[in-house]
Structure formats: C-alpha cells, structure tokens
Amino acid sequence: MFNFFKKDIFEKFKTGLSKTKEKLSQTLNEIFEVDKLVDLKTLENLEETLILADLGVETTSALLSPFKKKLLQGETLTTKELKSFLKNQMLFLLKETNKSFPPSGNPSVILFLGVNGVGKTTTIAKIGKNLKDKGYSVVLVAADTFRAAAIDQLKTLGQQIDVPVIALKEGSDPAAVIYQGIAYAQKNNINVVLIDTAGRLHTKYNLIEELKKMVKVINKLVPTESQENILVLDATTGQNALNQAKHFLEAIPIHSIIITKMDGTAKGGIAIAVSHKFNLPIRFIGLGEKPEDLVSFDKEAFVSAILPN
Ligand SMILES: Nc1nc2c(ncn2[C@@H]2O[C@H](COP(=O)(O)OP(=O)(O)OP(=O)(O)O)[C@@H](O)[C@H]2O)c(=O)[nH]1
Ligand SMILES: [Mg+2]
Numbered sequence: 092m093f094n095f096f097k098k099d100i101f102e103k104f105k106t107g108l109s110k111t112k113e114k115l116s117q118t119l120n121e122i123f124e125v126d127k128l129v130d131l132k133t134l135e136n137l138e139e140t141l142i143l144a145d146l147g148v149e150t151t152s153a154l155l156s157p158f159k160k161k162l163l164q165g166e167t168l169t170t171k172e173l174k175s176f177l178k179n180q181m182l183f184l185l186k187e188t189n190k191s192f193p194p195s196g197n198p199s200v201i202l203f204l205g206v207n208g209v210g211k212t213t214t215i216a217k218i219g220k221n222l223k224d225k226g227y228s229v230v231l232v233a234a235d236t237f238r239a240a241a242i243d244q245l246k247t248l249g250q251q252i253d254v255p256v257i258a259l260k261e262g263s264d265p266a267a268v269i270y271q272g273i274a275y276a277q278k279n280n281i282n283v284v285l286i287d288t289a290g291r292l293h294t295k296y297n298l299i300e301e302l303k304k305m306v307k308v309i310n311k312l313v314p315t316e317s318q319e320n321i322l323v324l325d326a327t328t329g330q331n332a333l334n335q336a337k338h339f340l341e342a343i344p345i346h347s348i349i350i351t352k353m354d355g356t357a358k359g360g361i362a363i364a365v366s367h368k369f370n371l372p373i374r375f376i377g378l379g380e381k382p383e384d385l386v387s388f389d390k391e392a393f394v395s396a397i398l399p400n
Contacts, residue, residue: 104392107378111359115144116399123399126171133170134159137177144360145329150367154180178394184363185390188347188372192387193222193283196317198230198276200309201283204302204343205323206290206335210351210377212241214323215285216248217385218375223254227282232272233258234265234305235289245287265289266304273312299342306343321374323349324365329358336369345369351377354384359397362388 105112118140122133134155141151158176161168168176193199201218203211212235219229231249235241239261249256257272269286276284288305291298309318322345324332332350339345348371353359366373373388 100389101392104396107354108359108396110357111397114357119399123170123174126169129168129173145358146360147364150364181394182390184367186366186372194317194319198281198284199317200313202286202320204339209323209325211323212244212287215287217382219254219285220252220382222283229254229283230276230281231256232286234268235287236263236265237289266308269305269308302342319346321347326350326353326358327356332361336365347372347374349375354378
C-alpha cells in the first residue's frame, strides 16, 4: 500500500515473514544444503514440509508434480536446480491482477468481506489513511450493522484518519447503509467508498442472502469496473482460510484477497494455496498492526522471503 523502494519491500517481506521462513528452513536447509541429485525420497520430504507449512495438499502437488514427472521419466535434477525451479513454480501459482488500485470510478466502491476478527475494519482504516495521503477523497461505510461496537469502531477510526463515516443504527439493513454511503459519495464527489461488513459465517443469520443484496445495491449504483470485492483472510487460521474463501465465493464474486497477520505466524504458505486454488490475486498482506505494515503484495519479495537462500 505504501510506496517503498524495491530493496525496502524485499526487506519488509523478509522481516514480516520470518516465522514462515524459519519453519520452512528447518527441513529445506537439509534438502538444499549440499548440491546433489534429487531422488523421490527428497521430493517426498519436500512435499511433507510444504504441506505442513500450509501450502496444502493440492497446491503442493501442483508445485511438485513437474519435478516428479521429470524423475519418473529418468531425467536428473540437482537440488540447486530444484530450488530455483521451485521458486519459479511458486511465482507461477501466485495469481496477479493488472487492475489498478483503487479501481477507476466516480466513486469506486470497495467491499471488504471476511469472517469475524480477520482484520477487516482495521485494514479499511489503513487503506483509507493511505488513499487519503495519496490525495484521494474517501468515505467509510459501516455496513457491519450487527453490533453497535462495530459501528463505533469504524466511526472512531474514521475520526482518527479524518474521513467521513456513513452509518445507521445497530440492526439496520446493511444494503441500506451501502446505498446511503454511495449516494453520499456521488453527491460529494468522493473518489473511493470503503465498505466494512460483518462476518458472522457461523450463526443462523443468513449472511449469504445479505451479501447478495449488498452486491445488488452496489451493482445498481456503480459499473462493475469500478467495484472490487476483497476477501480478507487471517493467515493464522491456516487451512481454514480455504474453507472461508469457498463459502464467500459461493455467495458473491470475489476479485482479490488481503491476507492479514502474516507477521505472527508460520502459516504464510497459505497465501500460495488460496491464490492458486481460487485463482485470486493477493492485493495486500498485513505484516503488523501499524498502518505502514499493510503492504502491496509483491510475489517476488514473498517467494524470496519464505525460501531460504
Ligand atoms: N499482528 C497483526 N495484527 C493485525 C493485522 N491486521 C489486523 N490485526 C489485528 O486483528 C484484530 C482484529 O481486527 P479487526 O479489524 O477488528 O477485525 P474484523 O475483521 O473487523 O473483526 P469483526 O469486526 O469482529 O468481524 C485487531 O486487533 C487488529 O489490530 C496484521 O496484519 N498483523
Ligand atoms: Mg470489524
């Protein structure tokens, strides 16, 4: 999100992803320490390590199947080559988007989705601050109407970064708040609308229907190219993030993901798994709680940070 020099981005990713790297390093160092010919046993070790580092079975298999094929066909491969191919294969599985951020539009509308506690509201404030610093006008919309505390949290964050917050009272229809928020932006020539939503996936409440309704309202008011629906996932939940992504994708279109709390976990491999499995680009990752810790995803910096040299 914040503008960094390339060298600084690599450094920031390296620090923020050190736990994931440590976990991978323990076994990968053994595999890659001396340059020797790769055998099936080495690949099996690697497979187990990647699965345990939260890349999951499917993505690990997609990563390693080209090498397995080579070996089975009698080709030789050194560990050095394997390491370099593995990096390339990871880069290949991480999806990218060429859509700019924020999307163009007057206003552009960004809907943040995700289950409880993943970091939606605080991420919105970080993005709001950054966009404002870059000269965009921003409005926040409190469509998490489920709890009064959620509305208050967004209001407080809005005050801190000095941007307006559109909110109705607790229990209001989220689609109605969104309608008002977009109307406010249109009337006041605001560039970007950031919408906070509730993430009660496990209650009786019909989140899916509610989400569909929210998207319907947005569709009515702004063209598709001005919209981005971002799923926020918490890296510490590991493989569970895949289930969350599946649920939300069943309800509405998701265009990109943000993965928070990468700093506190060794489960950073989940980024590759989600991006690959659902064909979704990663917009930002959270490497800490400060506004500048939310950074634009850079796949080269990511792969170089998690694989030992
Ligand atoms: N370490 C770390 N903490 C983070 C990061 N992103 C968010 N958090 C923390 O996660 C906690 C929950 O964040 P919220 O933004 O309130 O989460 P939410 O998704 O809005 O939660 P609900 O409104 O309950 O659904 C807060 O304490 C944040 O400071 C991150 O990248 N790293
Ligand atoms: Mg929230």
